Amino acid sequence: MTPTSFVLTAMLLVPAVALAVGAQARPTPVLYRAAAQPSVTIGDGDDPTTILDQIVQVQRTRGGDLLVATYRDRFIHRFDSRGRPLRPIGRAGGGRGEFGSSPEFTLLPGDSIAALANGQITVFSPAGK
């Protein structure tokens, strides 16, 4: 390598390396912070109708309702966006819309609810029917 080509190469490489190092050193930004305190708390013991035990699953519908499944209950708890209890989805039993074991569930398009229990999937309307 001639002295001239060495200088030219260095002139090209040094800024490139500096840019790369600068890019790596730049800290990634904090994009979000959660509030320090919850805006809604459900099942903290103040209200016996909302006691939850052995929670398995929590989902939030696009409308803001909260659905909660537990190991213990053979229905899906449902709360509005402010944490007030709504009519549960399903109930214990072996018939239509009833669960023989504690269900797991998923939200389908339009907030319909597909619930799995005892190897069967039951699809409920967004209103839980």
Added chain:
Amino acid sequence: MFGADHRGYVLFSDAPRNAAAQIVVRDSVEVWRVQTTTAAVSRAFGGRRERLPPPVATTRRQGGRVTSSTSTSVSGSAGLRPAYHVVSGAEKVALVEDSTWRVVLRDFDGRRVGQFTAPRPDAARVRAALARDGGTLRAWRMLFDPTGRLWVQEPLPSSTGQSRWTIHSGTGAVLGHAMLPARINVMAIGTDVIVGIARDPDGIQSVEVYPLQPVR
């Protein structure tokens, strides 16, 4: 966990109950509950449906087909292993490998769309933090937000009461971080709130919703 994205693609993950399989299916709901090993189900990833055990539950619409599957394992080793090995959302699936901590992102046709390596938990640091704080470690966790970004929790507890999450794009690039309460197991990330499960010193569980504020 039994989950779906907003267009009806469904992923079944059974981490709390151990040893199960998840199947992602286009235009259908299919559920396999198989007691098998991680390796056995992992081999089936991207494979033919006939190689899999019969599903225990199926509802299917026209055009339904298996596009990917993987397995999950115990969730009890808090902080040292992922709580869920696979999550879905926004037409993507993210799978983490225990051995390498590599997270692979696939679309619902099974194509790889990105990957990255998650921070590997350091067992010594985890134990030291446990001894120092005396608290409960939260299981390593990742979740999709509604826009298809993947949020990955850092495995160590924070002494500040917050846990740091790294937000990845749908192709795995790091976009930034989020600081969320360390006292909850985050179960869902919305556009303006997060939802998690808290447990008080008496073991009473509660569901908590926290407003999520963008940092400007």
